Amino acid sequence: MDASAALVKVLREEGPRVLAALVRQLGDLPVAEDALSEASIAALGAWPASGIPDNPRAWLTVVARRKALDLLRRESARTDKETAAFRWGTERAKDEIEEVIDAMETESELRDDMLRLIFTCCHPALSREAQVALALRTLARLEVDAIARAFLVPEPTMAKRLVRARSKIATAHIPYVIPSDAQLPERLAAVLAVVYLIATEAHAPTGGNAVARVDLEAEAVRLARLLVELMPDEPEALSLLALLLFTSARTPARSDVQGHVVTLADQDRGRWNRHAIAEGSRWLSRAVILSGGPAGLYQLQAHLAAAHSTATSWSETDWDRIIGLYDLLGSAGANPVVALNRAVAVTERDGPEHGLAALEAIVGLELSHLWHAALADNLRRLGRTAEAAGELETAASLAPTEGERRLLLSRLLDVRPEPT
Amino acid sequence: MALYVALCYYDRDRYWDEPPETEFSPEYTEFARRATEAGVMRGGEALHPVTMSTTITVSGGRGGDVMLTDGPYAEAKEVLAGYFVLETADLDEAVAWAVQIPAAWRGKIELRPIAPHHA
Numbered sequence: 001m002d003a004s005a006a007l008v009k010v011l012r013e014e015g016p017r018v019l020a021a022l023v024r025q026l027g028d029l030p031v032a033e034d035a036l037s038e039a040s041i042a043a044l045g046a047w048p049a050s051g052i053p054d055n056p057r058a059w060l061t062v063v064a065r066r067k068a069l070d071l072l073r074r075e076s077a078r079t080d081k082e083t084a085a086f087r088w089g090t091e092r093a094k095d096e097i098e099e100v101i102d103a104m105e106t107e108s109e110l111r112d113d114m115l116r117l118i119f120t121c122c123h124p125a126l127s128r129e130a131q132v133a134l135a136l137r138t139l140a141r142l143e144v145d146a147i148a149r150a151f152l153v154p155e156p157t158m159a160k161r162l163v164r165a166r167s168k169i170a171t172a173h174i175p176y177v178i179p180s181d182a183q184l185p186e187r188l189a190a191v192l193a194v195v196y197l198i199a200t201e202a203h204a205p206t207g208g209n210a211v212a213r214v215d216l217e218a219e220a221v222r223l224a225r226l227l228v229e230l231m232p233d234e235p236e237a238l239s240l241l242a243l244l245l246f247t248s249a250r251t252p253a254r255s256d257v258q259g260h261v262v263t264l265a266d267q268d269r270g271r272w273n274r275h276a277i278a279e280g281s282r283w284l285s286r287a288v289i290l291s292g293g294p295a296g297l298y299q300l301q302a303h304l305a306a307a308h309s310t311a312t313s314w315s316e317t318d319w320d321r322i323i324g325l326y327d328l329l330g331s332a333g334a335n336p337v338v339a340l341n342r343a344v345a346v347t348e349r350d351g352p353e354h355g356l357a358a359l360e361a362i363v364g365l366e367l368s369h370l371w372h373a374a375l376a377d378n379l380r381r382l383g384r385t386a387e388a389a390g391e392l393e394t395a396a397s398l399a400p401t402e403g404e405r406r407l408l409l410s411r412l413l414d415v416r417p418e419p420t
Numbered sequence: 421m422a423l424y425v426a427l428c429y430y431d432r433d434r435y436w437d438e439p440p441e442t443e444f445s446p447e448y449t450e451f452a453r454r455a456t457e458a459g460v461m462r463g464g465e466a467l468h469p470v471t472m473s474t475t476i477t478v479s480g481g482r483g484g485d486v487m488l489t490d491g492p493y494a495e496a497k498e499v500l501a502g503y504f505v506l507e508t509a510d511l512d513e514a515v516a517w518a519v520q521i522p523a524a525w526r527g528k529i530e531l532r533p534i535a536p537h538h539a
Contacts, residue, residue: 123511125511125515171533171535172422172511172531172533173422173509173510173511173514173533174510174511174512175509175510175511175512175513177510177512
């Protein structure tokens, strides 16, 4: 890693922690964000010459606090800012050592500050879109243009979304607190949903070409890791991390050398990341031990991912176990996507007649390319090639990305009767 | 502390049949009493039906032509039936109070922060 990459890494690792403490002290997320941005720019200017300080977090905190003070003074025309500036202004001037000591938080203080920041960014009074944008900007420290590219929106749109979200936090007085025990399950679910959404966005880009987009999958794993670090006893947080590790382990095999999409059945399992799978298994075991009661939704999904990740091949997969897990997932509420995945497993276990019947019983996926592709697969296996070709054509016309469309069209060549 | 207005919306048809100031009066009185005792209540009123409303627009800037229209500006499906002004520490506390207002289950509540008045 070169010097500037190391520097950026430190800034991304320490940034959220510095920000979390700063927000608590200032009670103002936008000012804290601006102050940290300015401190990061200062670090990028100073560190290449001086070297990265022994305690980069303390360095950033001290500089960010000074920047925040400047910002508050500059903006003191705004009444609510005046109070904060006043509070700061009346403090006795501190010498630098005192300031650094002040900036050093205990681990438990830091943990609480990070949790406050996370729960504020994912507060239910913010739209899911805003929560995701804040998670990537405020918690993952991605630049606005990178987030905009990841979600295929123009940069000004993403910038406006972030400004609006931060200003809602301030104006509507969304509290900077850790939820009470009574609120925690619901609020934690919202946080996990945001991280999960970032990961699924990485797997199923909502259009366009995946090249040159930030690695949302890696960001989702990083965020899930952060949640586990902060809440090591929450089984669903552990399960989400396990799930994301299992799925990200397959990423190297998800496309071939030409960049074409390769489905799970055809992936070269030798290219799966064994370390990630082993780590996922460890977190999942811990989640099982801690959960006590019935498995949560992320735990069930993690078990499903584990069943695939530990199978030596598609044909050697434990379909009984997989169908059982889909039944448990489905019992939490009718979900056509769960039913679709279950039907695919039924095809493998019981044959294409049963798989086809299961697929035809699903309502609500008429516009899903995956449903039409699964129908085509069963029809092909039953020798009904003309119908299979029709389904593949429909699937290709509905495919959300060019890569998936190409894959479906290549299957079409296999089933379409020779032109006469 | 922060000020919010809890705007109480009712389905237009339902509100027509069951105006809150008659039908649900005891429930609202009870809520207002508890909120007042807790020091959260800063005001609030029930409103007459939208058919009693007059909508006003001035075209061409200040001092321009005044136009009066009978009723609300748009044919909204939901109508504002009343409001409470609540003062709480933050949004979570305001939500905790808003869920006790009968409109929360008979219609819906919009909780809007009040902008501070600059003299």
